Amino acid sequence: MSYFRGGAYFRDMFEQALWALKDNRLRTILSILGIAVGITAVMAVGTVGKGGRHLIFNELETFGLKSVWIFRDFVEKDPRRAVRKGTGIDNGDYAAVDAGCCPAVRHVSPVIRDFTYRPSVRYGNQFAKSDLHGVNADYLAINNDNLSSGRPLRVEDEQRHRRVAIIGPEVERDLFGGSRSAVGSEIRIDDQKYLVVGVLAMKDRGFLESIGSAGGERTNSRVLIPYTTYQQMRGNDEVTFLQVETKGLDYTGAAIAQLKGVLKRRYGDQYAYKTISMEQYIETAGRILKGVSVIGAIAASVSLLVGGMAIMNIMSTSVLERTREIGLRKALGARRRDILLQILMEAVLISAIGGIAGIVLGLLASVGLALATGFPVLPSWWLLAVAFAVSISVGLLSGYYPAYRAASMQPVVALRYE
């Protein structure tokens, strides 16, 4: 005789299961709730984990995921920082890196920054706060920057020390208020005239800024001018830091070693250098997300455990209440596995209903979360499948013991039960 006795047999089992659940309505609802809450938590963890990763990576990408910054370490390691002035990097170093002495580096831009002041930027009688950057033509590509209008900086702009500028969208808003096109207008930076040749596209770092991890950069109020122009203004050829794009995420370590090697060859131990890489940030972000996931997973496990215990309780009670019925079924030819299957089916039915309710709640919750926080909702089929599989497993696990007990009853003992 075949193990599964066809669809009719299953339908009978299913109907039996439904009747049993109707008889224990309150306990059934409680168990379903327990499972639903657990599955909702599973969904939330999955969605937050995935959505969070998506969000954080989108924002990290605005720095250039393959970026490495190298600059003089004034603070810690430089033994004679009081004696030696300067940034420890100049155009010669940039030229050496640019000439290809660092095989792990794809692009490099010198960046001239003065962190001690924010020059005033003016158009007519409109002022804007800005962060002035002296950069080269590769800077936009390294930073994943796009232009909303105008053109990028060109090599001729560097060579001729042109007074041209690319402005961030917030600078454009403050100066032009959307009334006219910024491109082609002349603005004044510290009372020097600059021709606006391009406007940066808006970048979103809202989440990173909210957790204080945006590096203090006001990314949308940058003003970019040719580094040579900036150096001419300052009267030296110092570079504040080099920002490079490595050949790939795996090249971070090599790029750092090669950059430090170049500088060591040129200066010996005169200066100490420090590097920052996106890799570090990616790892940090990963750790934060993992922490969130672990907390969520614990919450999910606890509620699934409670739901599972509720199912075990309801199934044990209903098995006890139906001892005589089970005896009758055995007398009429039900084998161990028939009874096992029937009780397991009841447990799985509860947990599956709870699972589906939880999936629906989880979807609603993640939509709500998305609307409230701007967190992207990304439930996947994979996550739905996992949530459903988890709920079925909880049903099977918690139903197994009562089902086993019911299946093991001797018919005569069960029939005598009052």
Add this chain to the structure above:
Amino acid sequence: MIALENIAKSYSRGDVAIPVLNGVSLEIDSGQFVAIMGPSGSGKSTLLNIIGCLDRMDSGTYRLDDVDIGSTSDDELAVVRNGKLGFVFQLFSLIPRINARRNVELPLVYAGVAAAERRRRAIAALTRVGLQDRADHTAAQLSGGQQQRVAIARALINEPAVTIADEPTGSLDTATSHDIMHLFTELHRLGKTIVMVTHEPEIAAYAQRVIHLRDGVIERDER
């Protein structure tokens, strides 16, 4: 054909073993209608449960149609019960929640018979016991006599060779009891083996053979 040889069974209460059957030997031919009588506690139900493959003996041999029941596994016994035995108890012979037809169908469910065929045979069996118009009633909506008739219909449906009945009229009034016994007599005429426990001599009188049990041994075997 039922062949019991030297069947013993005791129940342990705490450390003490209380003997209930003390070497019962008995042969029941196919097609016999047998009543088992005896005082309360004499072991009638215990013996009947062993014959019905619901319980196991401690020692002795039991052959049912040449199958050695003592060495048969639980699941194999389920198949034996499903195919050869039908049951009518004094009370609660039916599953209360489901309707009469579905109760009658149950042995066929476990035999793996398709739904349409099950339904057809269940209605036929209910018709035979005169309850075709009660097919959709649940046990709670049926009288005690009707419940027993549904149980008899169920015992018929798988064409079992042996019907096991433990005080089938024990909670029925006299008129209804005789209606039920007429049904048993009809089963008997159709060639079924019937083994029935009863307290009432006028019920036992329907049987061909009456076995009297006392203190776990056969006291008298009247034909």
